[in-house]
Amino acid sequence: MTHTYNFEFKPYCRKFRQPLQTYHGIWETREGIIIRLIDEIGKIYLGEIAPIPWFGSETMSQALDFCQALPSQISSETIFSVPDCLPACQFGFESAIDRDRTTKFANLAQSILLPTGEAALGTLHKTISPKTTNCDTFKWKIGVSEFSTEVRVFDRLIRTLPDTAKLRLDANGGLSWETANRWLEMCDRLPQIEFLEQPLGVDRFSEMLALSQQYRTPIALDESVSTLDRIRDCHTRGWRGIFVIKAAIAGSPSQLRAFCKSHAVDSVFSSVFETQIGRKAALNLASELQVKPRAVGFGISDWFADKDEIGIEW
Ligand SMILES: [Mg+2]
Structure with a gap:
């Protein structure tokens, strides 16, 4: 069944306590986007786009461009047809409205x-x-x-x-x-x-x-x-x-x-x-x-x- 959502997004920027030394270089701030979808009955869904371009995802600016180009009302069809070249966006949009979600992860060992x-x-x-x-x-x-x-x-x-x-x-x-x-x-x-x-x-x-x-x-x-x-x-x-x-x-x-x-x-x-x-x-x-x-x-x-x-x- 197709649903329609009001769509908004906000970028965020978080500073690491200590810059992170990775194989790919120094990483100082984690940038991402929080998206908010509101369905026909007012239910709110939050999703997150958190790219890491040097690991194979799109860049932050490609993700932002994608969000900016979307209208303020989007359908579930749009959500399920985010292109494969934007994997972090695919995750952010789709996981926000994921209806197959369980909540039994509390006992996963770390x-x-x-x-x-x-x-x-x-x-x-x-x-x-x-x-x-x-x-x-x-x-x-x-x-x-x-x-x-x-x-x-x-x-x-x-x-x-x-x-x-x-x-x-x-x-x-x-x-x-x-x-x-x-x-x-x-x-x-x-x-x-x-x-x-x-x-x-x-x-x-x-x-x-x-x-x-x-x-x-x-x-x-x-x-x-x-x-x-x-x-x-x-x-x-x-x-x-x-x-x-x-x-x-x-x-x-x-x-x-x-x-x-x-x-x-x-x-x-x-x-x-x-x-x-x-x-x-x-x-x-x-x-x-x-x-x-x-x-x-x-x-x-x-x-x-x-x-x-x-x-x-x-
Ligand atoms: Mg590893």
Whole structure:
């Protein structure tokens, strides 16, 4: 059934407490757009467009142009026909009015991102206590400094981790073929390693496929599968490992849902530093679509100074 909505949008800009050091450079402010739709009976729906262009989505200005070009009244047909070149907009509009939403995500376990390098040890010591009984999941970035230096810290991390804890290693595509193999040889001997994420660059799919068949340690793709198009493409080319899904930039939630369900995709949902509006929608999909009990990557509230108050008034 077609619905008609009054449409409004407001851009926001949030400063990170500390500029975020990523593989792709320094990130200081998170910009996005909150959209508001009001249906025929006055019900309000909020959605969020949170692009990350260097990860494969449209830019903020492309998203703004798209919103500005829309009339103040739009139909559900418009919402479901946002073009594929605007995946963050597809997510924002469609998730706002998603009627298949559940709200059972409260008990999803969170993966804890450890600081890069040796600082990880301090955080790990503070986080785990002798009484910790539930399975904690941690993530640590590798491929940042010398291999030998990282292995030394890694060794201490492993000795600190309880056997019940899980550790994810995320290389952000920064390993060579040789170091990827050396990491995987080590990981195969350790019970705590949950997976190695994006060992090689996006252009080296076949090598990652080979690694995923050669080692016991699972490999997760992240940068390689940033949008639904890329998820489909990697699946077609034979990827049966883990897919890290950043729902807010992946594209249409209904198409994502259909694809993940029909192929029983082993997914891990993860944040793109969206506000709680986008986060709730992404966690809804996570609770519905993650086929294995894996922790989600949404532990990010400490990264902003504004405590999720983006101060938008309509
Ligand atoms: Mg990653």
